Amino acid sequence: xxxxxxxxxxxxxxxxxxxxxxxxxxxxxxxxxxxxxxxxxxxxxxxxxxxxxxxxxxxxxxxxxxxxxxxxxxxxxxxxxxxxxxxxxxxxxxxxxxxxxxxxxxxxxxxxxxxxxxxxxxxxxxxxxxxxxxxxxxxxxxxxxxxxxxxxxxxxxxxxxxxxxxxxxxxxxxxxxxxxxxxxxxxxxxxxxxxxxxxxxxxxxxxxxxxxxxxxxxxxxxxxxxxxxxxxxxxxxxxxxxxxxxxxxxxxxxxxxxxxxxxxxxxxxxxxxxxxxxxxxxxxxxxxxxxxxxxxxxxxxxxxxxxxxxxxxxxxxxxxxxxxxxxxxxxxxxxxxxxxxxxxxxxxxxxxxxxxxxxxxxxxxxxxxxxxxxxxxxxxxxxxxx
Ligand SMILES: CNc1nc2cc(C(N)=O)ccc2[nH]1
Numbered sequence: 001x002x003x004x005x006x007x008x009x010x011x012x013x014x015x016x017x018x019x020x021x022x023x024x025x026x027x028x029x030x031x032x033x034x035x036x037x038x039x040x041x042x043x044x045x046x047x048x049x050x051x052x053x054x055x056x057x058x059x060x061x062x063x064x065x066x067x068x069x070x071x072x073x074x075x076x077x078x079x080x081x082x083x084x085x086x087x088x089x090x091x092x093x094x095x096x097x098x099x100x101x102x103x104x105x106x107x108x109x110x111x112x113x114x115x116x117x118x119x120x121x122x123x124x125x126x127x128x129x130x131x132x133x134x135x136x137x138x139x140x141x142x143x144x145x146x147x148x149x150x151x152x153x154x155x156x157x158x159x160x161x162x163x164x165x166x167x168x169x170x171x172x173x174x175x176x177x178x179x180x181x182x183x184x185x186x187x188x189x190x191x192x193x194x195x196x197x198x199x200x201x202x203x204x205x206x207x208x209x210x211x212x213x214x215x216x217x218x219x220x221x222x223x224x225x226x227x228x229x230x231x232x233x234x235x236x237x238x239x240x241x242x243x244x245x246x247x248x249x250x251x252x253x254x255x256x257x258x259x260x261x262x263x264x265x266x267x268x269x270x271x272x273x274x275x276x277x278x279x280x281x282x283x284x285x286x287x288x289x290x291x292x293x294x295x296x297x298x299x300x301x302x303x304x305x306x307x308x309x310x311x312x313x314x315x316x317x318x319x320x321x322x323x324x325x326x327x328x329x330x331x332x333x334x335x336x337x338x339x340x341x342x343x344x345x346x347x348x349x350x351x352x353x354x355x356x357x358x359x360x361x362x363x364x365x366x367x368x369x370x371x372x373x374x375x376x377x378x379x380x381x382x383x384x385x386x
Contacts (some may be wrong), residue, residue, distance in 0.1 A: 008034060025273050042358045051067060053340070070101070076131075121134055171205075226256070228243075231244075259271050285350065296353070310329050313326060318349070320348065331346065
């Protein structure tokens, strides 16, 4: 039988230190058996044990200290048991820093076929080969343990917005019951002793009293951190931000807060300002594969013919080794020609930009100048690319 990989030599603990605040913005440090994570942090998405179009050494060069793995994809292929037999996800993908995994629940609802959700869990068919699965809170934690994930997620039910209050309440209450079962499984697998973390996920849609109930009930359980779920699911940005204003004050102060699936650079700036510590989003990697660059002065679409003769790099001041050796004209050519190097260079640029933005916010909070950083960054984006 496959057993979870052994924790690395040395530290076997998880901790979070709240180092400084500036308004509601927080500067912290997460410690896991695979190193530390300076927060606020952006976690590049490594869905199928790879950050698409990047070598992990280059992901590390951007300053990223934690990447996300998707339980749904990995349980289908190559399976958690095979990854465990091969030494765990860190070894499998050659990443020896921190790995956070999601529970699989969100992607079952968005990718799998013939889904049937009940009190026990969710039954579905693989989008790859139609094979049937039954994902329960216990199985999701077991899979994440087999992968050797440092930060694991409870199984929850995330619904799309807009939704009726009754539906939001049903899904939130189910997620609370699943939180307890996830925690029991995590402790059966000695997660805390291995220095791993399990995060509870706050649900409640766009309904203030349900958000507060979810946050308060989860806060009574000994989770190492808490995610804000159920957002970036079709609601306008102002609704997402209003929900943060409601939810964050009801969450434990001295535990990390992770806003799932978010977001654009502007989402990150607004959410750090409200007290979020961790983010993940496919935006920078997916955009890079579609010819779109994120820069200090906003987005640049390299497909656009205006770049065809432009000898300048994307950003003269960027320290990203992937983009300051190449002209916009060259990037435009690669994108128009459909060359793989185009996707690689733009993905690297985008992850590097996201890490630069997070580093800027961390330094501003440390210096007590977050409001100034916020205003200047908004101005730079408004200036746009010239
Ligand atoms: C891209 N938006 C997004 N919202 C999410 C919510 C969850 C959740 N578990 O509520 C997970 C992943 C998510 N990704």
